[in-house]
Amino acid sequence: xNKTGKLIAVVTVGTLALTACGSKIESSGSSGEPSxxxxxxxNIAVNPWVGYQADAAVIAYLxxxxxxxxxxxxxxxxxxxxxxxxxxxxxVVLENWGxxxxxxxxxxxxxxxxxxxxxxxxxxxxxxxxxxLAQEYPDITDWNNLNKYADRFKTSESxxxxxxxxxxxxxVTNDEALVKNLKLDFKVVYAGSEAxxxxxxxxxxxxxxxxxxxxYEPQWFLSEVKLVHVNLPPYTAGCDADPAKVACDYxxxxxxxxxxxxxxDSGSPAAALIKNFQWTxxxxxxxxxxxxxxxxxxxxxxxxxxxxxxxxxxxWIKS
Amino acid sequence: xxxxxxxxxxxxxxxPRSWLFGGVVAVWVLLWIPLHGQDTLALSTSELTSLHERxxxxxxxxxxxxxxxxxxxxxxxxxxxxxxxxxxxxxxxISQPAYGRPVxxxxxxxxxxxxxLAAYAAGNLRVAVLTAAGFTSFGLLGYWQQSMDxxxxxxxxxxxxxxxxxxxxxxxxxxxxxxxxxxxxxDFMQTMPTFVYLAPLTLFFLIGPxxxxxxxxxxxxxxxxxITAHGIRTVAFSSVEAGTSLGATKWQLLRTVRVPLxxxxxxxxxxxTVMCALSxxxxxxxxxxxxxxxxxxxxxxxxxxxTAFRAGLAIVIMAIVLDRVTxxxxxxxxxxxxxxxxxxxxxxxxxxxxxVAAAVALYLSYTYVWAAFFPGPAGTGxxxxxxxxxxxxxxxxxxxxxxxxxxxxxxxISYGLLNPLQALIAQSPWYLVSAVxxxxxxxxxxxxxxxTVAVCLGLLVATGLWQEAMVTLAATLVATVIVMALGIxxxxxxxxxxxxxxxxxPTLDAAQVMPAFVYLVPFLGLFGAxxxxxxxxxxxxxxxxxxxxxxxxxxxxxxxxxxxxxxxGSSAWQVxxxxxxxxxxxSVTLAANQGLIYVLSMxxxxxxxxxxxxxxxxxxxxxxxxxxxxxxxxxxxxxLLGVLLDRTTQAAARRMDAGTRRGxxx
Numbered sequence: 003x004n005k006t007g008k009l010i011a012v013v014t015v016g017t018l019a020l021t022a023c024g025s026k027i028e029s030s031g032s033s034g035e036p037s038x039x040x041x042x043x044x045n046i047a048v049n050p051w052v053g054y055q056a057d058a059a060v061i062a063y064l065x066x067x068x069x070x071x072x073x074x075x076x077x078x079x080x081x082x083x084x085x086x087x088x089x090x091x092x093x094v095v096l097e098n099w100g101x102x103x104x105x106x107x108x109x110x111x112x113x114x115x116x117x118x119x120x121x122x123x124x125x126x127x128x129x130x131x132x133x134x135l136a137q138e139y140p141d142i143t144d145w146n147n148l149n150k151y152a153d154r155f156k157t158s159e160s161x162x163x164x165x166x167x168x169x170x171x172x173x174v175t176n177d178e179a180l181v182k183n184l185k186l187d188f189k190v191v192y193a194g195s196e197a198x199x200x201x202x203x204x205x206x207x208x209x210x211x212x213x214x215x216x217x218y219e220p221q222w223f224l225s226e227v228k229l230v231h232v233n234l235p236p237y238t239a240g241c242d243a244d245p246a247k248v249a250c251d252y253x254x255x256x257x258x259x260x261x262x263x264x265x266x267d268s269g270s271p272a273a274a275l276i277k278n279f280q281w282t283x284x285x286x287x288x289x290x291x292x293x294x295x296x297x298x299x300x301x302x303x304x305x306x307x308x309x310x311x312x313x314x315x316x317x318w319i320k321s
Numbered sequence: 322x323x324x325x326x327x328x329x330x331x332x333x334x335x336x337p338r339s340w341l342f343g344g345v346v347a348v349w350v351l352l353w354i355p356l357h358g359q360d361t362l363a364l365s366t367s368e369l370t371s372l373h374e375r376x377x378x379x380x381x382x383x384x385x386x387x388x389x390x391x392x393x394x395x396x397x398x399x400x401x402x403x404x405x406x407x408x409x410x411x412x413x414x415i416s417q418p419a420y421g422r423p424v425x426x427x428x429x430x431x432x433x434x435x436x437x438l439a440a441y442a443a444g445n446l447r448v449a450v451l452t453a454a455g456f457t458s459f460g461l462l463g464y465w466q467q468s469m470d471x472x473x474x475x476x477x478x479x480x481x482x483x484x485x486x487x488x489x490x491x492x493x494x495x496x497x498x499x500x501x502x503x504x505x506x507x508d509f510m511q512t513m514p515t516f517v518y519l520a521p522l523t524l525f526f527l528i529g530p531x532x533x534x535x536x537x538x539x540x541x542x543x544x545x546x547x548i549t550a551h552g553i554r555t556v557a558f559s560s561v562e563a564g565t566s567l568g569a570t571k572w573q574l575l576r577t578v579r580v581p582l583x584x585x586x587x588x589x590x591x592x593x594t595v596m597c598a599l600s601x602x603x604x605x606x607x608x609x610x611x612x613x614x615x616x617x618x619x620x621x622x623x624x625x626x627x628t629a630f631r632a633g634l635a636i637v638i639m640a641i642v643l644d645r646v647t648x649x650x651x652x653x654x655x656x657x658x659x660x661x662x663x664x665x666x667x668x669x670x671x672x673x674x675x676x677v678a679a680a681v682a683l684y685l686s687y688t689y690v691w692a693a694f695f696p697g698p699a700g701t702g703x704x705x706x707x708x709x710x711x712x713x714x715x716x717x718x719x720x721x722x723x724x725x726x727x728x729x730x731x732x733x734i735s736y737g738l739l740n741p742l743q744a745l746i747a748q749s750p751w752y753l754v755s756a757v758x759x760x761x762x763x764x765x766x767x768x769x770x771x772x773t774v775a776v777c778l779g780l781l782v783a784t785g786l787w788q789e790a791m792v793t794l795a796a797t798l799v800a801t802v803i804v805m806a807l808g809i810x811x812x813x814x815x816x817x818x819x820x821x822x823x824x825x826x827p828t829l830d831a832a833q834v835m836p837a838f839v840y841l842v843p844f845l846g847l848f849g850a851x852x853x854x855x856x857x858x859x860x861x862x863x864x865x866x867x868x869x870x871x872x873x874x875x876x877x878x879x880x881x882x883x884x885x886x887x888x889x890g891s892s893a894w895q896v897x898x899x900x901x902x903x904x905x906x907x908s909v910t911l912a913a914n915q916g917l918i919y920v921l922s923m924x925x926x927x928x929x930x931x932x933x934x935x936x937x938x939x940x941x942x943x944x945x946x947x948x949x950x951x952x953x954x955x956x957x958x959x960x961l962l963g964v965l966l967d968r969t970t971q972a973a974a975r976r977m978d979a980g981t982r983r984g985x986x987x
Contacts, residue, residue: 026688027688079943081944085528090527158739171944171945174945192928195621195841197929205845245367
């Protein structure tokens with residue numbers, strides 16, 4: 003017997019010996035609880051930000067543990083999620099930021115989706131500066147003073163003007179119009195992604211750099227660096243009616259839930275859960291922080307919150 | 322006599338060529354002074370042209386008819402179901418719980434041993450050991466299941482690519498007409514940014530494995546078709562003639578002469594297709610394709626560099642294993658005939674042994690929990706946690722301590738090179754830039770390129786995104802200059818020193834397959850959201866190709882020539898500049914061509930880190946329904962820039978090559 007042969011023999015004997023110990027894999031079979039059949043499968047779109055992930059984590063946890071549903075999470079961008087209402091691949095969008103165009107297409111025209119109430123979270127959009135800047139130059143949080151400091155905000159990208167940094171292109175922004183209509187000596191620069199924007203704010207705070215950019219709450223990053231909101235001329239109803247003439251701050255968003263028509267009509271207990279689901283920015287931030295900073299898995303973060311807040315979620319499932 | 326004078330004329334004409342080039346640029350700058358800012362065809366970010374609106378309408382029309390049209394159910398649904406079935410089957414084999422079991426059919430032990438067996442059967446003992454180590458490391462990093470999902474998707478996409486691509490490639494190798502029709506289609510498939518067709522794909526093929534696989538194969542199929550066609554075309558004429566004279570029919574000729582002789586090249590095509598498929602892992606995750614890409618994207622949301630790197634490392638390891646195995650398989654195609662009977666016997670014994678081990682491992686991993694679930698703490702794996710923490714610390718340290726230096730570098734390049742160049746290209750009137758580009762193309766590549774260039778320029782104007790395209794072009798040119806500087810410096814070093822080659826090559830492989838999303842965050846920390854960050858990302862991706870090509874070229878210079886130069890007293894610098902680089906000129910021009918194309922393929926990634934322009938518009942089109950048409954137009958503009966630059970540099974290289982060959986013939 004040559005060397006390789008011997009080796010094989012040893013390996014074979016060794017593995018055979020190992021089979022003596024160790025537990026066998028049990029077939030899970032099809033003997034699921036009857037409630038599973040009643041609820042069925044829920045397809046939740048998970049849009050790419052942590053706050054949304056927190057919503058989805060808690061809903062998925064409750065739907066699975068309390069209602070016995072099978073939850074499928076699908077990681078998708080907003081646009082693609084809405085398309086999923088039409089093709090049947092998506093049942094639920096849990097945190098929708100406005101999107102009147104998508105509502106028109108899928109709710110009014112194609113009639114494949116329906117609005118399903120507010121999440122209770124308030125979305126705030128606006129211009130923000132890092133905290134060190136607001137501390138040293140308190141008057142910077144008033145837009146009237148921005149031009150005074152425009153020079154300090156110059157970068158290699160802003161063509162001799164101050165730089166106003168924008169992030170992910172999926173948000174509707176009025177910033178180019180705002181800069182023009184408020185006669186600010188700034189240029190809008192597109193960072194292109196949320197990660198780029200957050201990293202820019204993080205560096206600016208660490209190294210005391212001048213920076214102003216578009217940001218929003220609720221967002222987990224605000225618990226790491228408490229960005230300061232810059233006050234534009236206050237929002238009044240209708241002041242943003244003409245996108246080209248906007249000269250006021252962003253309207254506060256009431257984030258809402260959208261579900262597919264089919265799912266809304268299904269009578270699934272999960273549909274009732276999602277309809278009743280409502281919580282505060284603090285609730286969401288707590289779960290988001292556990293996911294983003296404390297590195298808990300979605301399920302563990304949800305479990306932690308659910309165990310601590312039974313009074314909140316009990317109201318969602320009593321139908 | 323006539324050839325001699327023709328040569329003399331050509332040599333005389335070559336000197337003024339660089340003069341002409343400089344002259345055109347000088348005229349351009351002079352005209353720029355009075356004309357800049359006029360007719361730049363600028364369009365603000367939210368503005369749309371009628372073309373963009375028409376594209377939006379088209380998308381809406383498709384979206385609205387999806388449910389009712391029989392075309393969908395008859396055509397797309399059939400494709401989707403078939404692709405889904407294949408992918409889900411592979412997943413249930415190795416990655417996903419299936420058939421009522423809490424685990425896939427084959428657990429980690431079975432996969433590792435079977436993969437090792439396959440690597441040995443296709444290649445040799447060395448790659449078999451590499452495969453075993455690589456596959457085990459997926460589990461150690463804590464990403465066994467995600468890696469298997471990625472592997473299943475990649476295998477599904479590659480299988481489909483090969484089933485369609487190899488026959489098509491062979492056909493294109495035989496038929497000139499098909500080759501001509503196919504080439505622009507393949508160009509389109511390779512250079513069109515994936516973001517542009519990602520959202521429509523889910524409309525046609527729904528959200529699910531099929532869309533992910535199809536997105537991957539659109540990008541991964543061209544190499545195998547191209548390289549197969551090339552292999553069939555370059556089979557020596559004498560071999561084919563010998564076959565014909567023996568009375569072989571066309572079919573026999575193909576089966577017994579052409580395909581066997583082209584086999585080595587075809588396997589190279591397979592290799593490239595595998596690499597391209599793996600490079601799509603992260604992007605496919607944007608439409609819910611399962612696997613390592615999901616981990617990378619999710620880590621990006623919280624700027625978790627360590628975790629993103631950990632998943633990226635698993636992708637790199639998978640790519641290196643698959644690359645080395647397919648390369649070894651290619652070499653075996655030749656080596657097989659040379660093996661002695663003794664070696665062949667030994668091989669057979671090892672194969673049999675591994676076969677038995679694989680059967681045992683399959684049984685164990687089907688039956689026992691310990692062989693099905695990879696052991697180690699859930700989530701972090703045995704070493705994954707440490708790897709992630711180490712990388713996070715390193716990245717934080719670098720950002721904190723090198724910030725001042727990196728800012729200075731960015732500002733130097735941006736103010737010194739990029740801003741002036743961008744001002745010249747993007748602030749000139751479009752007709753001036755067009756005239757200059759046509760003139761320069763004529764000078765470097767000859768008159769035959771002019772119609773192609775003119776069509777590309779015309780279409781660029783038609784996209785309505787002329788100025789954005791010019792901003793992208795400026796950044797692309799700067800990135801390519803840096804790529805070529807690195808390519809020549811490092812390539813020459815690698816070409817002259819085996820030690821340097823062995824040391825650097827794995828790093829280059831890793832830089833090529835590491836998803837850009839992994840290193841974007843630390844780069845953003847170092848250089849801020851800027852065009853320069855985009856340039857750095859493009860350089861990381863494109864420089865390896867240029868370096869490898871230059872190194873191969875330098876290595877290909879006959880040793881006798883180098884020795885002769887050295888013995889005649891030339892210094893190392895003289896040998897490099899007067900002998901090695903000039904003789905490797907063809908490789909250097911190829912490196913420039915590939916460098917450009919690879920830089921262009923990073924335009925969209927650049928858009929994610931502050932490059933703006935076309936890249937940003939493509940991303941915006943993917944995420945905002947109003948901007949869909951504009952994003953599509955931006956994608957087309959990227960393709961047009963790619964075709965323009967590729968055709969011109971190729972023609973210039975051919976011309977240069979022809980010139981030197983003629984020069985040598987005299």
